[in-house]
Amino acid sequence: MIYEIALLPVHKEQTEQFKRAFAEVVHLLQRAKGYGGHMLAPGIESPERFNLIVRWASLEDHTPGFEASDDHQTFMAGLEEFFSEEPTVYHIEGAAFATGDPAF
Numbered sequence: 475m476i477y478e479i480a481l482l483p484v485h486k487e488q489t490e491q492f493k494r495a496f497a498e499v500v501h502l503l504q505r506a507k508g509y510g511g512h513m514l515a516p517g518i519e520s521p522e523r524f525n526l527i528v529r530w531a532s533l534e535d536h537t538p539g540f541e542a543s544d545d546h547q548t549f550m551a552g553l554e555e556f557f558s559e560e561p562t563v564y565h566i567e568g569a570a571f572a573t574g575d576p577a578f
Contacts, residue, residue, distance in 0.1 A: 475510065476533050481562040482524040482553075489522055492556040499552035502545040503528065508535025522558070533565060 484492045496514060503509060508531035517523040530536045540546050 476530050476536070476565050476567050478526075478528040478530060478536050478563060478565055480526040480528070482526055483558045483561065484522050484524055484556045485558045486522045488556045489516065489524075492524070492553070495552050495556060499549045502549040503540070506535070506540040506543070506545065508532055508539060536565070 482492075500512075503512065510529035510531060512526065512528040514524060514526050517525060528536070
């Protein structure tokens with residue numbers, strides 16, 4: 475299992491419109507092969523910087539899988555007008571966080 479972490483910088487005056495636009499295209503993400511759930515949340519210190527965390531079964535399900543799909547192009551087309559700069563995307567590997575895990 476891997477997690478895609480996308481930092482999405484949104485124009486300050488468009489955060490509410492961005493949330494509505496995301497709600498309109500999220501079904502494209504949810505039907506992707508290997509999709510296992512997501513969380514979208516604004517930063518506390520910087521509410522115009524949204525954090526999208528997506529759980530994927532494998533890296534290949536996200537890239538090239540979803541990223542190379544028509545659904546991804548439509549997903550991004552519905553959101554890109556709200557970005558104040560290019561989003562940053564990276565991946566981490568591992569299980570979900572657990573309380574009391576000595577590895578942390």
